[in-house]
Amino acid sequence: QVQLVQSGAEVEKPGASVKVSCKASGYSFTSYLIHWVRQAPGQGLEWMGWVNAGNGYTEFSQKFRGRVTFMRDTSATTVYMEMGSLTSEDTAVYYCARNDYGSTWIAPWGQGTLVTVSS
Amino acid sequence: QSALTQPPSASGSPGQSVTISCTGTSSDVGGYNSVSWYQQHPGKAPKLMIYDVSKRPSGVPDRFSGSKSGNTASLTVSGLQAEDEADYYCSSYAGSNSLVFGVGTKVTVL
Numbered sequence: 001q002v003q004l005v006q007s008g009a010e011v012e013k014p015g016a017s018v019k020v021s022c023k024a025s026g027y028s029f030t031s032y033l034i035h036w037v038r039q040a041p042g043q044g045l046e047w048m049g050w051v052n053a054g055n056g057y058t059e060f061s062q063k064f065r066g067r068v069t070f071m072r073d074t075s076a077t078t079v080y081m082e083m084g085s086l087t088s089e090d091t092a093v094y095y096c097a098r099n100d101y102g103s104t105w106i107a108p109w110g111q112g113t114l115v116t117v118s119s
Numbered sequence: 120q121s122a123l124t125q126p127p128s129a130s131g132s133p134g135q136s137v138t139i140s141c142t143g144t145s146s147d148v149g150g151y152n153s154v155s156w157y158q159q160h161p162g163k164a165p166k167l168m169i170y171d172v173s174k175r176p177s178g179v180p181d182r183f184s185g186s187k188s189g190n191t192a193s194l195t196v197s198g199l200q201a202e203d204e205a206d207y208y209c210s211s212y213a214g215s216n217s218l219v220f221g222v223g224t225k226v227t228v229l
Contacts, residue, residue, distance in 0.1 A: 035218070037165075037220075044122065044208060044220060044221070044222045044223040045157070045165065045208050045210075045220040045223070046220065047210075047217070047218045047219060047220055050216075059215075059216040059217065061120065061217060062120070095164055095165070097165075103170070104151070104153035104155065104170075104171075104210075104211075104212040104218065105155040105167055105170035105171070105210070106167070106210075106218075107166070107167035107176065108164075108166075108167075109164040109165055109166070110164065111164055112164055
């Protein structure tokens with residue numbers, strides 16, 4: 001079955017960077033996009049952007065452009081999200097989710113990765 | 120891109136119906152037939168319930184339905200069941216390869 005499995009929780013200091021992985025299985029990895037969405041504690045969902053797992057093309061929400069990078073490793077069927085210059089406001093659960101070309105819905109979702117930014 | 124507007128809460132008794140609204144602008148909800156709805160139980164990842172305004176993915180009960188009029192989309196849950204108690208988020212295509220989410224609505228089954 002289609003599955004996205006994310007890396008474990010991270011604790012980082014302000015100013016540091018974090019890298020979260022999202023391993024895909026059960027489908028043709030390069031035929032889909034992977035979106036990233038985050039959710040701060042007790043808050044709603046916030047769309048961050050997506051990466052085309054086939055050719056590596058990326059799109060970002062303006063809020064994250066320049067501070068976030070999406071990468072993919074096709075041999076490992078894994079997508080990575082790296083965020084730099086972390087502040088306490090980046091404390092959140094980060095989700096990856098699959099998206100079909102030309103569609104605007106995302107499913108399924110990974111289980112989420114909690115990133116805590118604290119000194 | 121501003122978040123879509125949703126009521127903070129909605130409730131109903133078992134067997135009743137509840138409708139959640141999702142209001143955007145002509146640049147997102149009103150401009151495309153690309154509204155999706157997600158259900159999220161506490162501590163869990165969101166689950167797709169409705170896509171393209173009114174289509175249901177395989178496995179989603181037909182108690183869930185979606186519609187849209189102008190800049191406002193709606194999700195209706197009919198025949199409320201205890202397991203429907205969750206947070207619900209709408210999402211819309213917002214142009215330029217971007218998505219925008221609603222602020223979320225907590226549905227309580229009384």
